[in-house]
Amino acid sequence: MNIKASMLMFAFSMGVLCHAQSNGFVRIVQNGGFESYTGTINGSSVFQSWVNEIGDPFSDQYSTHPIEFGPITRGLPWNLTYLFGGQVPLTAVTQRNIPITFDGQLIDGGLVKLRLSAWLGGFRDQDDYATCDVLLRDQSGGLIGQPLTIGPVTRIMRNGVTGMMQLSKTIRVPAGVRKVDVIVSLVRLQGTANNGMADDVVVEVGTGLSGFGD
Ligand SMILES: [Ca+2]
Numbered sequence: 359m360n361i362k363a364s365m366l367m368f369a370f371s372m373g374v375l376c377h378a379q380s381n382g383f384v385r386i387v388q389n390g391g392f393e394s395y396t397g398t399i400n401g402s403s404v405f406q407s408w409v410n411e412i413g414d415p416f417s418d419q420y421s422t423h424p425i426e427f428g429p430i431t432r433g434l435p436w437n438l439t440y441l442f443g444g445q446v447p448l449t450a451v452t453q454r455n456i457p458i459t460f461d462g463q464l465i466d467g468g469l470v471k472l473r474l475s476a477w478l479g480g481f482r483d484q485d486d487y488a489t490c491d492v493l494l495r496d497q498s499g500g501l502i503g504q505p506l507t508i509g510p511v512t513r514i515m516r517n518g519v520t521g522m523m524q525l526s527k528t529i530r531v532p533a534g535v536r537k538v539d540v541i542v543s544l545v546r547l548q549g550t551a552n553n554g555m556a557d558d559v560v561v562e563v564g565t566g567l568s569g570f571g572d
Contacts, residue, residue: 383473383564386456387540390476390559392417392441402444408451413544414444414552415451428522429477429557440477440522443486443544443552454539455495458531458563466533473562476542478509479522481553485513486546488554492561493539494532503532510545510554522555531563 387407394406395417402410403417417439420430430438443449460470478488487510494502508525515523540561544554 383562384459385560385562386458386538387453387559387561390561391557392439395439405441405451407453409454411450411452411541413446413449415449415544416442416444418442418555424520425479425555426519426521428479429524431521440555440557441488441542441544443488443546443554445550446552447546449544449552449554450541452539452541455499455537456540456561457537458535460563460565462536464565465531465535468530468533469565470531471528471564472506472531472538473526473528473564474506474508474540474560475524475526476508476559477522477524477557478511479516479520479555480511480513481520481551481555483513483518484548484553486544486548486551486553487512488542488544488556490556490559491539491541491543493541494535495537495539496534497536499537502535522557524558 389405389407392405396404396406398404402414404410419437419439421436430436464470474490474492476490478490480486489507489509492506496502506527506529508527511523542556542559544552546552
């Protein structure tokens, strides 16, 4: 093999290596689909790995309260569940202080990205909505920068139809960040039920400068 061929082989193997790294993302939210449900406290549902911080989180089933579009209309079984806002103006569940398990030097060098995605939605022509936030923290818990937020999916975006849309955002993790909070909020603006709804909350963290797509 001549030198040029060797260089090409090297470049090819590096390309494969880089590609593999860029797809090496880690999911850091547990039970983001709200399928693991451990019971009720004071009438509110308790989901494994999530903390009920405020309001009335409720485990709803697609079979009980169908939606017109969203994750369940993509071929999933109808006995799956989603997060519903209960009977109060504001409901929020959280997973706080989730460590980012990458070398701090990679984060501080700008080589780590974070992608947040979730299905968020609401009910008919009501303005009740859901949002999802990621707060960025340093090792001692101090906040860094601005929260990463997706949602709401508004009534207008849903065209007044009950359903959920998948939203996502990707950022380069700022220097100093070592852990994150994930917050799902459901807000009631009309009626007695809080019809904000959410499902499939995913937070992925990974190295490489490509591979997220958005
Ligand atoms: Ca689910």
